[in-house]
Amino acid sequence: MIWTRYFKDKENRKKSPYIRIAEALTEVLKDKSIRIYPDELIVGNYSSKRVGGAIYPELHGIPVIAEAHTFAKRKTNPLEISNGELRQLLSIVPFWLPRFLAMKLDAGFVKKLALIADQLTAKFYLINELGGVAHIAPDYAKLIAVGTEGIAAEAEGYQKDAPPGSETWCFYEGVKIILAGLARFGERYAGLALEMAAQEKEPKRKAELETIAEVCQRAPRLGARTFYEALQSLFFAQIAVNLESLDNGICPGRIDQYLYPYYQTSLKDPSFSPQQAKELLAAFSIKMAEIIPVFSKPMMRFHGGMFNGQVVTVGGVDESGNDAANELSDLLLEIMDELRMRQPNFHARVHRSSPEAYRHKISRTLASGSGSPALYNDEVIIEALCKHGYKTADARNYTAVGCVEPVCQGKSFSSTDAALFNLPIMLEMALNEGRRFGSFFRSGRKTKPANRMKSMEDVREAFEGQLHFLIQRLIGDLHLVEKANHKEHPTPLSSALLDGCLKSGRCSTGGGAVYNFSGIQCVGPADTGDALYAIDRAVFRERKMTLPGLVELLKKDIPDEKWLLYLRGLDKFGNDEPEADGWTRYVIAAFDGALGGYASARGGRYVTGLYSVTAHQYFGKITGALPHGRRRGEAFASGIAPVNGMDRKGPTALLNSVNSIDFTQIANGVNLN
Numbered sequence: 001m002i003w004t005r006y007f008k009d010k011e012n013r014k015k016s017p018y019i020r021i022a023e024a025l026t027e028v029l030k031d032k033s034i035r036i037y038p039d040e041l042i043v044g045n046y047s048s049k050r051v052g053g054a055i056y057p058e059l060h061g062i063p064v065i066a067e068a069h070t071f072a073k074r075k076t077n078p079l080e081i082s083n084g085e086l087r088q089l090l091s092i093v094p095f096w097l098p099r100f101l102a103m104k105l106d107a108g109f110v111k112k113l114a115l116i117a118d119q120l121t122a123k124f125y126l127i128n129e130l131g132g133v134a135h136i137a138p139d140y141a142k143l144i145a146v147g148t149e150g151i152a153a154e155a156e157g158y159q160k161d162a163p164p165g166s167e168t169w170c171f172y173e174g175v176k177i178i179l180a181g182l183a184r185f186g187e188r189y190a191g192l193a194l195e196m197a198a199q200e201k202e203p204k205r206k207a208e209l210e211t212i213a214e215v216c217q218r219a220p221r222l223g224a225r226t227f228y229e230a231l232q233s234l235f236f237a238q239i240a241v242n243l244e245s246l247d248n249g250i251c252p253g254r255i256d257q258y259l260y261p262y263y264q265t266s267l268k269d270p271s272f273s274p275q276q277a278k279e280l281l282a283a284f285s286i287k288m289a290e291i292i293p294v295f296s297k298p299m300m301r302f303h304g305g306m307f308n309g310q311v312v313t314v315g316g317v318d319e320s321g322n323d324a325a326n327e328l329s330d331l332l333l334e335i336m337d338e339l340r341m342r343q344p345n346f347h348a349r350v351h352r353s354s355p356e357a358y359r360h361k362i363s364r365t366l367a368s369g370s371g372s373p374a375l376y377n378d379e380v381i382i383e384a385l386c387k388h389g390y391k392t393a394d395a396r397n398y399t400a401v402g403c404v405e406p407v408c409q410g411k412s413f414s415s416t417d418a419a420l421f422n423l424p425i426m427l428e429m430a431l432n433e434g435r436r437f438g439s440f441f442r443s444g445r446k447t448k449p450a451n452r453m454k455s456m457e458d459v460r461e462a463f464e465g466q467l468h469f470l471i472q473r474l475i476g477d478l479h480l481v482e483k484a485n486h487k488e489h490p491t492p493l494s495s496a497l498l499d500g501c502l503k504s505g506r507c508s509t510g511g512g513a514v515y516n517f518s519g520i521q522c523v524g525p526a527d528t529g530d531a532l533y534a535i536d537r538a539v540f541r542e543r544k545m546t547l548p549g550l551v552e553l554l555k556k557d558i559p560d561e562k563w564l565l566y567l568r569g570l571d572k573f574g575n576d577e578p579e580a581d582g583w584t585r586y587v588i589a590a591f592d593g594a595l596g597g598y599a600s601a602r603g604g605r606y607v608t609g610l611y612s613v614t615a616h617q618y619f620g621k622i623t624g625a626l627p628h629g630r631r632r633g634e635a636f637a638s639g640i641a642p643v644n645g646m647d648r649k650g651p652t653a654l655l656n657s658v659n660s661i662d663f664t665q666i667a668n669g670v671n672l673n
Contacts (some may be wrong), residue, residue: 122423134247138494145224194209251312318397413516436556445469450551460532518604520595527637529583550605642670
């Protein structure tokens with residue numbers, strides 16, 4: 001509501017977008033409710049609720065508000081909302097309806113409406129960037145070291161060389177405005193802590209509140225002197241960056257690395273101990289769990305689980321290639337096991353020289369039943385990042401963001417979840433001349449009818465034709481969205497915390513960061529590969545059926561149990577069968593190749609991801625039957641996992657199949673669930 005109040009002022013809407021966003025976010029940080037809950041040591045609130053989420057009316061909020069009255073009754077991810085809050089939300093719809101991001105695309109009115117309608121019932125791809133970008137690991141180390149004042153001074157130095165009133169000058173002005181607003185946000189908590197301390201009767205809590213006040217007088221305005229100040233600065237910035245744009249994939253990253261010098265300094269104080277550091281880290285972790293994403297029902301089909309993807313990464317190598325696991329890594333592993341919370345999303349990096357004690361601690365944590373940490377192989381990921389343009393030192397300093405996506409901490413504005421792509425439906429259309437089964441409308445490219453496909457080469461040609469046609473359409477739509485994000489919703493705070501933006505005088509949304517990749521997720525590779533293998537074997541090698549006969553079976557949803565059992569009985573990816581595995585490798589390479597010739601509006605490459613969030617369920621629901629014995633509506637396999645129930649030879653065979661893929665070609669992350 002504070003954001004809307006700012007934008008309803010016509011004079012504000014005339015300002016540079018950099019200044020608009022900076023001032024609007026500053027207003028939010030100035031006027032939003034603040035609380036310090038009992039026994040808290042790390043303070044700050046994402047929302048007015050202990051656990052709550054933000055609605056972004058200028059981005060994807062209109063579809064969310066349209067169904068806000070159903071929040072409490074939803075079977076999946078229900079949310080509480082009061083009647084008063086509902087009335088407030090509905091009151092802003094008329095203002096934002098012509099102004100939210102999709103309506104600001106540089107396209108005709110009909111095109112805008114068509115894209116909105118398509119995305120609410122996405123069949124071929126979902127463009128996540130229509131809801132904002134996010135998915136970054138900011139340079140919190142810099143913020144902690146020099147504070148908002150230090151970064152603002154750097155921006156001012158660059159601003160002096162920019163013509164007053166120019167776009168570059170306005171960008172620097174926006175950076176300065178929001179950094180000052182973030183500093184005042186911390187000071188608000190200092191004042192509240194002092195007020196509470198004055199009224200507190202219990203001596204221990206009174207002393208804690210006084211310490212909080214002292215910490216917040218500096219954090220995040222000035223460089224941190226202690227571990228406590230560093231962690232509090234980090235959390236204040238984490239809140240603000242989440243509020244600036246989409247609250248998804250805003251990641252503290254390698255905190256065991258950049259907090260370690262402050263930990264060592266604090267240990268020199270006899271009153272500070274590793275146990276106190278652990279308590280502060282645990283308090284920080286709990287605060288990270290106080291935010292949830294608020295999605296519309298259509299989006300929940302792709303992003304189930306109310307997951308914000310705030311990644312904390314431990315271990316791995318440093319920029320010189322030496323092992324970097326330390327005492328904070330150990331403390332964080334203990335916290336993962338003891339807290340077992342929904343957030344943060346904890347990850348552990350491992351490599352050939354990871355200390356045995358570190359590896360054993362990870363193993364014990366996982367064996368005890370903790371869902372964390374996810375494991376990341378430095379050797380493969382660093383090589384993949386280097387192949388795609390990262391400098392070696394930067395690749396070594398990777399952290400995951402969001403779900404599984406590796407980026408360089410503090411240097412990447414890589415829209416790692418730009419879009420999700422339905423790969424199996426490409427084969428459905430390839431077998432039906434560019435149409436979906438049961439449809440007379442041609443959604444794809446006109447390719448050969450099945451009765452004219454005489455070899456697997458013909459099938460592959462049709463499949464790749466549909467793939468390239470829909471990828472080209474996706475890239476065109478993405479460019480519209482990327483440009484609209486830069487024009488309408490730049491991110492001056494995120495830019496202040498990403499290397500390259502201040503030096504270049506360009507916002508992160510305009511390509512100012514050092515790295516500007518965008519990730520597109522290939523959903524359903526195992527299903528597609530198994531389906532192609534089934535055609536190769538059943539039609540062209542064993543000649544059990546004709547291709548037109550198989551297509552007719554698929555259109556009827558494989559009603560014959562004999563054929564269903566035969567198709568399901570064929571070899572599948574996940575059983576260490578080279579021929580079957582080869583087809584999954586082929587479809588991944590085909591997808592990656594289709595992306596390879598395109599660059600985003602920010603100038604970075606589009607790269608392949610092999611994770612699906614929950615899109616494998618929804619895309620499966622709307623895709624027809626496939627030749628490997630999958631009936632219409634059945635979920636696809638998750639990420640790079642084998643088709644559900646088809647890994648018949650145990651975990652070793654499964655892992656051998658997965659490891660046959662060259663993951664150094666996959667720069668946007670992989671999940672194997």
